[in-house]
Amino acid sequence: LEAGNVVIIAGFQGLSSAYEITTLGRGGSDLTAVAMAAAVGAEICEIYTDVGGVMTADPRLVPNARLIERIGYDDMLELAAAGTKVLQSRSVELARRSGLRLHVRSSFDDEAPGTWVQEVDDHMEDVLISGVALEVDEAKVTFDGVPDKPGVAAMLFKSVASAGVSVDMIVQNVSHEGATDLSFTAPIADVASLEATIGGIAREVGARNWSVDDGVAKVSLVGAGMKSQPGVAADMFDALAAEGINIEMISTSPIRISCVVRKADAARALGAVHARFGLDVPVEMADN
Incomplete structure (x- = not known):
């Protein structure tokens, strides 16, 4: 040089x-x-x-x-x-x-x-919202009837991690009669490697049943401006509802909102959220 x-x-x-x-x-x-x-x-x-x-x-x-x-x-x-x-x-x-x-x-x-x-x-x-992203290579894993007591979730996800699975979103339902349902999403390729051991994990944590659903996709709205702007999540959910799209899971960070929807609805969901936040309208910025 x-x-x-x-x-x-x-x-x-x-x-x-x-x-x-x-x-x-x-x-x-x-x-x-x-x-x-x-x-x-x-x-x-x-x-x-x-x-x-x-x-x-x-x-x-x-x-x-x-x-x-x-x-x-x-x-x-x-x-x-x-x-x-x-x-x-x-x-x-x-x-x-x-x-x-x-x-x-x-x-x-x-x-x-x-x-x-x-x-x-x-x-x-x-700028309120920067963009919308779609991930279709996702799968949802659900463990039904997991005992609702300390340490069970830790045991489950340690086993999942040992199988080399990178977990994305996690949802736990309200406990009923001492048991709860626990779902998470992960890359399809990771979940495929988990299926050989998932039955053993379910037995280890005392789950009644388990299932893998590869018919899901994740739509995410991203923007640093949403940290100080109320109503962004409501607008996103309303845009999906207006298209008749059901939300199965929700995850948020200070600058991102992600929704899991059916894979068949993924493209419509992406377009609906993009339109709702006017992302097709150019944003004027000063020169570098």
């Missing part, structure tokens, strides 16, 4: 804890780029993709989705975790820790503005 040479580094690979060459998993190339940019003290890391940047929703499902020109690290992390595939969450987290701005750009259009991922500035704070 000091000699002015252009250095090309292979991405998507690294070293394991045993110092063996291994792959970095999904999004590994982005992670390599961010790590190298941080290592050389760069201020900006450009990520070139087959899309024009981060959109307010998947344009294949919501044709009037628009480009997000600037988005904060937190919102981008939530969108990535909720199903947006443009950037993998590990690369965004590393960029945030390193104070590195990301510029997501199109590989096919040099004139396209792309999306800046950066610290939130005054103009970005005015």
Whole structure:
């Protein structure tokens, strides 16, 4: 670099804890780029993709989705975790820790503005909702009649974790006659590996029955502005109700609301929430 040479580094690979060459998993190339940019003290890391940047929703499902020109690290992390595939969450987290701005750009259009991922500035704070994400590769696991007593939930989820399952949303029903129903969602691929042992887990915790439902999807609304704006959840639920879409599970964070719906309703749910919050309307921001 000091000699002015252009250095090309292979991405998507690294070293394991045993110092063996291994792959970095999904999004590994982005992670390599961010790590190298941080290592050389760069201020900006450009990520070139087959899309024009981060959109307010998947344009294949919501044709009037628009480009997000600037988005904060937190919102981008939530969108990535909720199903947006443009950037993998590990690369965004590393960029945030390193104070590195990301510029997501199109590989096919040099004139396209792309999306800046950066610290939130005054103009970005005015944006209530950044985008809507959809995750269809989810499954819901339910344990019926779980004894409602201390330690049972811990025992159940320790066994689930031992099977290599990353749990997403958790819902526990009201206890009835000393028992409760407990449901959680997880990636379909993880749940497939769990099915061989799920019967044993159910017996271990004393559940009456168990089931796996792979006909669900997760719709998530993300925006840092919702922290200080009442009624966002009500508006989201109303948009789904207006389409006749039933909500099976709900999970929230300060800047995200996620609803589990039937997979058959997923595209309609995404479009309804996107329209309700006017995400097709461009947001004016000052220049970088």
